Amino acid sequence: xxxxxxxxxxxxxxxxxxxxxxxxxxxxxxxxxxxxxxxxxxxxxxxxxxxxxxxxxxxxxxxxxxxxxxxxxxxxxxxxxxxxxxxxxxxxxxxxxxxxxxxxxxxxxxxxxxxxxxxxxxxxxxxxxxxxxxxxxxxxxxxxxxxxxxxxxxxxxxxxxxxxxxxxxxxxxxxxxxxxxxxxxxxxxxxxxxxxxxxxxxxxxxxxxxxxxxxxxxxxxxxxxxxxxxxxxxxxxxxxxxxxxxxxxxxxxxxxxxxxxxxxxxxxxxxxxxxxxxxxxxxxxxxxxxxxxxxxxxxxxxxxxxxxxxxxxxxx
Numbered sequence: 001x002x003x004x005x006x007x008x009x010x011x012x013x014x015x016x017x018x019x020x021x022x023x024x025x026x027x028x029x030x031x032x033x034x035x036x037x038x039x040x041x042x043x044x045x046x047x048x049x050x051x052x053x054x055x056x057x058x059x060x061x062x063x064x065x066x067x068x069x070x071x072x073x074x075x076x077x078x079x080x081x082x083x084x085x086x087x088x089x090x091x092x093x094x095x096x097x098x099x100x101x102x103x104x105x106x107x108x109x110x111x112x113x114x115x116x117x118x119x120x121x122x123x124x125x126x127x128x129x130x131x132x133x134x135x136x137x138x139x140x141x142x143x144x145x146x147x148x149x150x151x152x153x154x155x156x157x158x159x160x161x162x163x164x165x166x167x168x169x170x171x172x173x174x175x176x177x178x179x180x181x182x183x184x185x186x187x188x189x190x191x192x193x194x195x196x197x198x199x200x201x202x203x204x205x206x207x208x209x210x211x212x213x214x215x216x217x218x219x220x221x222x223x224x225x226x227x228x229x230x231x232x233x234x235x236x237x238x239x240x241x242x243x244x245x246x247x248x249x250x251x252x253x254x255x256x257x258x259x260x261x262x263x264x265x266x267x268x269x270x271x272x273x274x275x276x277x278x279x280x281x282x283x284x285x286x287x288x289x290x291x292x293x294x295x296x297x298x299x300x301x302x303x304x305x306x307x308x309x310x311x312x313x314x315x316x
Contacts (some may be wrong), residue, residue, distance in 0.1 A: 006072075022059050031226075034311045043092060048306055049300065056306050058283075061114050062284055065082065068081070080102055093309065099147060102147060110280060115229075122135070136167050158207040168181050168216065182223065183199075193220070195218075197210040222237075230257075244274055246276060247265065248266045249267045250266050252265070270309075277294065280293055287313075288310055292309075293309050
C-alpha cells in the first residue's frame, strides 16, 4: 500500500512538472500576449500637413512624438520635428522643428530616443559621412528638453559604410547590459537590395562591425526595423512575398533575447492597405500603440501621413 502511495505521488509530481514545463515553454514563446491591432487612425491636421510626414518615434514617457517632415520652413529636404503633449491621454500639440543643431541642409530620417532619454539616434546624408546616408547620435543633459540636443556624432565605420544606412532601432538588454542598434542598409553582401543589420556597443563607446540578421532579411526589400522594449518583438516594412500593398508592416518574434528571430509575418489587411505604402512602424514603451507612416487614401493632402493603431494587453 505504501509503495503504491509513493508511486502515485511520483506520477502526480511528474505530471505537475510536465505541466509547469509546458507552461514555461509557452510563456517563453509568448511572454506578453496582446489583442489584435485596431484599425489605424490618422493623427490629424495638427501633426500631419500637406507635405510628407514619416519615420515616427514616441519617447519612452509617451509625451514626445518625433518624426520627419518635408513641410516648409525647415533647413533641408526632410527635417526632424517633435510634437508634445502634457499626458498620454491628451492630443499631440503643434510640431516644432528641432532646429539647425540637429537638422542640416540635407535629409534627416528615422529618429529614435534611448530609454534613458539622453540619446537621439537618426540617419542623415549631411556632408562628412561615409556614404549616401549614415547613422548619427546626439546627446542632451536634460531628458525633458526636446530642444537641448548637442551636435550629432557619426556612429563610425562599424555601422556606416559607403552605402546607405538608416532606420536605426535601439535595444538595451537589461539582463546583459548590451546595447544593440538594428538598422537597414543596401550595402553589398546581403541577401537582397535592402537588409537588416545589427551592431553592438563596445565598452569604449564605439559600435562594432555590423552583422547581417538573416532571419529578418530576404531577397526583397526589408526596411526600418523597430523593436519592443523587452527585445522579443520586431517590426519592419517589406515588399517580400505575401505583401498585400506596395510595402507592408511585418512582425517577427523570439522566445528570448538569445534566440533567433522567427520568420516575419505580415500584420494583415487591418494595418496594411492595398495600393499603398506602410513604413517605419514603431511601438510605444508599453507595446500597446503602433505608430507608422502610410500613403493610404484618406490622408490630409500629403503623400504620406502618420497613423496609430492600438492593442491591449491580455496577460502579463
